Amino acid sequence: MYFNKLGKNWDISNFLLLISISAFAISRPAISLVTDSIDNISEFSTSYSGNLNSLFANNSSVGVLAICAAEGNCQIDGRKTSLYYYHVDPGNRKVNRGFCSDQGRGGTNLVNADAGCLTRTRSRIPRLVRKLQNSGINPEQNTEAFINNLDQWNQASPRVSDSFPKKYADAQNKGLKGKEAILWARVExxxxxxxxxxxxxxxxxxFSICANPKNTYYATRLQQYSMFSERWRWNCIALDQKRRLEAINQVLARNIK
Structure with missing residues (x-):
C-alpha cells in the first residue's frame, strides 16, 4: 500500500495527541498480543443489517472514499489524485492502481483494479463484523472503527485487521475514546x-520507509528514538496510522451527518 508522505505543517493538537497516546502505550503495555496465524471463524452465522454493506456498495460509497483517501489515492472530497492511476509502492515496489492500491491484482486496467478492490474489501466484512461483535463492539454503532478495521485489512497483513477488534475493545476499557482509541488499537x-x-x-x-533518511517526515520525528527500539516502532507505525485515520475521519465528517 502507498505510505503517503504527510505535509510539512504539523498541527499542534495532532502532535500532542500522538505523543499522549504514545506515552500511554509505553507505560501500559497491551493486555493481549497479536497471533500470527489466522484462526477459523464461522462467517455464515454473522448477523448484521445491510447498513454496513452499503458503505461499500459501489465506488462512490463512503467506505470506498474513506479507504481511497487513507491510501492517498483520493482527496477528502473524493477527487482522484495522480496516485490512483499509477504509483509504485515504496514499501514493496509493487505497482498500484485503483482506490485501494491493488498491488497489481487488476493488471493495467483501472476498472479491473477497482472491481477487484471492491470485491476483496466486501469479502472481509462478515469476518471483521464477527470479530468486532465477539469483542463486545457493535460495528453498526461504531462505523468509524469498522471502516478503520477494513482499512487495515486493505493495508496490512491479515493478522493486523484480525487483531484490531480486541485491541479497540481494550482501548475503550483503558478509557480511551474516539480517535485516540482507534489510533491506539491500530498501532497495537x-x-x-x-x-x-x-x-x-x-x-x-x-519500517523500511521510517528507516530511510530520505523520508524526512518520518526521520525527523523519529530521530529521538533508537532505531527499531519499541518506542521507534510504536511511533513509526503511529505516524502512518494517524494519517490514515485522520483521512477516514474527514471523509466521514463530510459525508455522514
Whole structure:
C-alpha cells in the first residue's frame, strides 16, 4: 500500500495527541498480543443489517472514499489524485492502481483494479463484523472503527485487521475514546504473538520507509528514538496510522451527518 508522505505543517493538537497516546502505550503495555496465524471463524452465522454493506456498495460509497483517501489515492472530497492511476509502492515496489492500491491484482486496467478492490474489501466484512461483535463492539454503532478495521485489512497483513477488534475493545476499557482509541488499537494491532511490533523490516514495509533518511517526515520525528527500539516502532507505525485515520475521519465528517 502507498505510505503517503504527510505535509510539512504539523498541527499542534495532532502532535500532542500522538505523543499522549504514545506515552500511554509505553507505560501500559497491551493486555493481549497479536497471533500470527489466522484462526477459523464461522462467517455464515454473522448477523448484521445491510447498513454496513452499503458503505461499500459501489465506488462512490463512503467506505470506498474513506479507504481511497487513507491510501492517498483520493482527496477528502473524493477527487482522484495522480496516485490512483499509477504509483509504485515504496514499501514493496509493487505497482498500484485503483482506490485501494491493488498491488497489481487488476493488471493495467483501472476498472479491473477497482472491481477487484471492491470485491476483496466486501469479502472481509462478515469476518471483521464477527470479530468486532465477539469483542463486545457493535460495528453498526461504531462505523468509524469498522471502516478503520477494513482499512487495515486493505493495508496490512491479515493478522493486523484480525487483531484490531480486541485491541479497540481494550482501548475503550483503558478509557480511551474516539480517535485516540482507534489510533491506539491500530498501532497495537501490529503487535506479534511474541510481543514485538512488526511492520516490515529495514528492507520492506513501513519500517523500511521510517528507516530511510530520505523520508524526512518520518526521520525527523523519529530521530529521538533508537532505531527499531519499541518506542521507534510504536511511533513509526503511529505516524502512518494517524494519517490514515485522520483521512477516514474527514471523509466521514463530510459525508455522514
Amino acid at each position: 494491532a501490529f503487535r506479534r504473538r511474541d510481543g514485538e511490533l512488526e511492520a516490515g523490516n529495514s528492507r520492506v514495509g513501513l
